[in-house]
Amino acid sequence: MDGNRNNLPDALADKLPILTTTLDTAVGWCRKYSLWPMPFATACCGIEFMAVACSRFDLARFGAEAMRFTPRQSDLLFVAGRVTVKMLPVLQRIYQQMCEPKWVVSMGACASTGGVFDTYAVVQGIDQYVPVDVYIPGCPPRPEQLIEGLMQIQKIAAEGKTQSRSKPLGVVIEPKRTPVPLSLKPKEEDILKPPGSMC
């Protein structure tokens, strides 16, 4: 929190356990750690999303573990998977029902572009029809990327903009890890063991 002790008289600032701030900052700070996601999981990306929410990657560390299956109780929409033309009106309705301020994360190649499913039944990118704030590429994206996407949302939420935004953020999370070519496969002893076996 951007506390501002300097506006207080010096004598007071040192002695009192007081921190002053603006209401927006305080509210933004609270919001940042209490995002309530609504998982709109229509395909395999949903499985990866479950992994992120579970103990190994633990979305609870970011205060976003309270999954709500009703849009009226959530402010962060995770679109995980392909959206068909039959599902799109449902997605739009769900977006409209969510509480302000709200954010949308388009997870995976399918939600963002239609992926390999370039067919009559699949919408080629949900951003044509609903505002998308953060795009996460991958098929499916790594949990780390998802967490980074969430942290982007947190950043915006913390800015304390309580007015509804007129433009989506349009942030793209880029994969950080370069894939290793098969010829350079790591040796057995270099492979990280799962956390369980380390302790």
Next chain:
Amino acid sequence: MSDHPTVPLLIEKFGQQHIDVREFNGNTTVVIPKSILVDVITFLYNDPACGYKQLTDVWGVDYLDYPEEQNARFGVLYPLLSIDKNRRIIIKVFLSEDDLTVPTLNGIYKGSEWSERETAEMYGITFEGHPDPRRILLCDLFEGKYPLRKTYPLKGQGERESFTPITTESA
């Protein structure tokens, strides 16, 4: 010739000229004319030596531009399973484009209802006597369109582009 034990029974009952047997990958497919479809299926269901009590699926095939010559453009397939005898057989009828109707099997297999509705909606094949011939899977944008036909464009006819976007303000 097939060594499937059901084939001789079919030939004996319905005559060699109506039974065209094809073997592929261990599957036996029997092609029959549409006119005897219900009789053949009823026989396979009731005959104690056959006992095909389960219809596993119903689907259509569009043979347009198929490399091998086929009897007609569309095929409808009925894979049957005999749980008693642990045997499968596939019954197939061909439909030409000017007569896309086939009798429903709903009187024999209740479970054919939804599969037939799906085949009807994807290929535009009419199942005569179907108790509930409504469309089943596709949304209303596909009314009167049959997306699994080879003539239908893979990317659709603008269905996926036809929605109204919502914006941050309008939501």
